[in-house]
Amino acid sequence: MWAETSVLYQIYPLGLCGAPAENDGRVEHRLERLNDWLPHLERLGVDAVLFNPLFQSDRHGYDTRDFTQVDCRLGTNEDFRQLCEALRAQGIRVLLDGVFHHVGRGFWAFQDVLRQRENSPYLGWFYIDLGRDNGYHDGLWYEGWEGHYELVKLNLSNPQVREHLFSCVRGWVEQFGIDGLRLDVAYCMDRDFLRALRDFCKGLKPDFFLFGEILGGDYRTIVGEGMLDSCTNYECYKGLYSSFNDANLFEINYSLNRQFSDDPYAIYKGLHLVSFADNHDVTRLATILREKRHLPLAYTLLFTMPGIPCLYYGSEWGIQGDKRDGDHALRPALERPEENELTGLIAALARMRRGSGALCRGGYRTVHIANRQLAFLREWAGERVLTAINLDANGCDIPLSGLDGEAEELLSGTPCRLEGRQHLPAFSARVWRLRETREENNR
Secondary structure, rough: OOHHHHEEEEEEOOOOOOOOOOOOOOOHHHHHHHHHHHHHHHOOOOOOEOOOEEEEEEOOOOOOOEEEHHHHHHHHHHHHHHHHHHHOOOOOOEEEEEOOOOEOOHHHHHHHHHHHHHHHHHHHHHOOEOOOOOOOOOEEEEEOOOOOEEEEEEOOHHHHHHHHHHHHHHHHHHHHHOOOEOOHHHHOOHHHHHHHHHHHHHHOOOEEEEEEEEOOHEEEEEEEOOOOOOOHHHHHHHHHHHHHOOOOHHHHHHHHHHHOOOOOOOOOOOOOEEOOOOOOOOOOOOHHOOOHHOOOHHHHHHHOOOOEEEEEEEHHHHHOOOHHHHHHHOOOOOOOOOOOHHHHHHHHHHHHHHHHHHHHHHEEEEEEEEEEEEEEEEEOOOEEEEEEOOOOOOOOEEOOOOOEEEEEEOOOEEEEOOEEEEEEEOOOEEEEEEOOOOOHOOO
16 A cells, blocks of 8 residues: 555644634635645655644534534635645645544534434434533533543444545545545544445545554554554654653664564564654654754654654654643644754655665564664565664664675665674664675575
8 A cells, every 4th residue: 555655744734824723713714824835745755644633623623513614714625625736746645634533512413403402313423311411501411532522422333424424535535635534533433433434435545545543552453454554653652752761772672573573473563553753642752852862863763663654744843842731832833844954864764765665564673772772674575674773972883693794874875884793873873775695696
């Protein structure tokens, strides 16, 4: 599937475009400012853009009012259609946030239930008890998402609910040409619904990409044959930053081995999970890392370890944002993109990954592990790529048992020779493609 070799880019449009926190009903064509981002995305080497919720909602997008209309604070359906066309012209695919587990209190069908109660044809769309009350004093009780009653849980087992949601997805494909969905809180969703959604979407487009949000537990509960194509890899997200902060690279190495190694007990071998350093729900990487010189090393690890890397807007030039300051701190308005040395590195990493089958599809084998150093090998169809990281303030030599010989440093394209012990400068990362030896060629 195309996603396996792609770099994703995540945008929270209500935030980036500076929309007001409350839906004021006024149409403002804020999506137009994203046209200024198109050259930046092309230089960055992005293959697909994930738009977090952009349909009509009460406040933050995850409290949907209408799945068929772009939020008036962002503009119109025509505005988004034109943006999608411009992205496709650059070879960039479009993914949307499928918020199907719940809706906002302003959702048209829920409003009908509040007005007509037992006489509403949409009563069965939700989990409602007419004999109780709620905190809004509606004279009825309903189930919300994890105790958040501004988010009304949908009954995904209801055939009419499924028909409505599937018709909306069809409309998004027909109007905007979307290529996939991120499913919000997929870990909470009815598994039969997920299977039915997969069948429906693959019927629209065989290469339609579906990945789900899951925070922990067994990812195979939502990913695999007949289910979703992928999911968020929160285990490796946590290991990525805390391994640097704790000077304990054993943590991320343990997770990558557990998930993707050639060990027969590796639990996600063959899957391509969505890997990330930050997103709209967590503290930015540039904020959470204690040693800022680790920032380029963390991104090198992100792009060379197994997974589909996903960048969050602004983080590619080191923007700050602390979860403790609220969601607004993580989803800021930005007038235009910036570019710096970190941006250049990430663009180079994206090009490097795209040109390497081993980095896109290879497994994972530890070559050397210490608290502050890690080297690992990825192999695919005869290609071998070796990544080595030193997060220490001092240079060091790492052993490369059996991997010495002619190589190419992939980021620079420079030929080199690896020795039995290879020197790594302080705060450095290296990525080499190992050249086949004459003996290997004759096998």
